[in-house]
Amino acid sequence: MAAAAGPSSSSSVKETLPPALGSTSQPPPVFDGTTRLYICYFCPFAQRAWVTRNFKGLQDKMELVAIDLQDKPAWYKEKVYPQGTVPSLEHDNEVWGESLDLIKYIDSNFDGPALLPEDSAKRQFADELIAYANAFTKALYSPLMAHAAVSDEVVAALDKLEAEMTKFNDGPFFLGQFSLADIAYVTILERVQIYYSHLRNYDITKGRPNLEKFIEEMNKIEAYTQTKNDPLFLLDLAQNHLKIA
CATH class of the missing domain: 3.40.30.10 (Glutaredoxin)
Incomplete structure (x- = not known):
């Protein structure tokens, strides 16, 4: 567990x-x-x-x-x-x-x-990112649930995150420093990285250095790593209960 x-x-x-x-x-x-x-x-x-x-x-x-x-x-x-x-x-x-x-x-x-930072521009960007999180989740999960190949929508959603990470260059996270925006995405990325690697032979970080660095830095934050599950457990759970393939 x-x-x-x-x-x-x-x-x-x-x-x-x-x-x-x-x-x-x-x-x-x-x-x-x-x-x-x-x-x-x-x-x-x-x-x-x-x-x-x-x-x-x-x-x-x-x-x-x-x-x-x-x-x-x-x-x-x-x-x-x-x-x-x-x-x-x-x-x-x-x-x-x-x-x-x-x-x-x-x-x-x-x-x-x-x-959340005091800076108003960063706060507004955080709100926009958090508002997009559900659409991102749907874009990444839909092909898995439909047993479909990696879609243009998947690529576009991942490319959007890669681009958004360049808005503020004062750190490896969306707003530079760790924030709610990172929390909104990291638990979804944790799973889709596993699912797409094992089930589609697709590396979500390939050609996306910002996303790769983000995941690397997130795995240094104990508040997050303390909550992670074994990757194969998550894969087995998804295949058996979500019926992804």
Whole structure:
């Protein structure tokens, strides 16, 4: 399963991860004042919120609750989050969801290193990148789900990211420094790099040096690497449950 997560972006101390809760599990004491982040260890969307939590050093303030999506407990939808998806965040007697909205909420409402810069141009660019993340995900996943070859849309989406990484040249990330924009993409890139390599013999970084450097630098950030799964586990999961081929 997932690697253990640590208490900050720079610490090597490992967090003991709770077991995933399935259909026979009892719910936590919902709305008792505890802040809880509901995730699935292998979901790329939940991983975005998990990375954000870790980078801001919120392990002691935001309890992880892992949900088994293959054996989902009924209470999760009934008592916690009516949409039934992950991630969701139980905070101040409310529940927040949708990963791209949630990472912004966590950054804005909790202490820790800021994940958006003060610079207005960079903030606007971050908003544009985050808004495009769903379309990027669809472009990369659609041919895999349809058992189709690498499409022009896939190439164009990857080329767009490669080009966007040149807008600010003060670091290896989208905005120069690490930000929510990077979190929005890295968990998707983690998976499609594996899938396209194994299933299409296609290297998403070939001819894209900025993307290659981005992935290399992301793998130096513990807040992210602490949340990664074994690549072959992700490939097997995708083939068996997403039916990609």
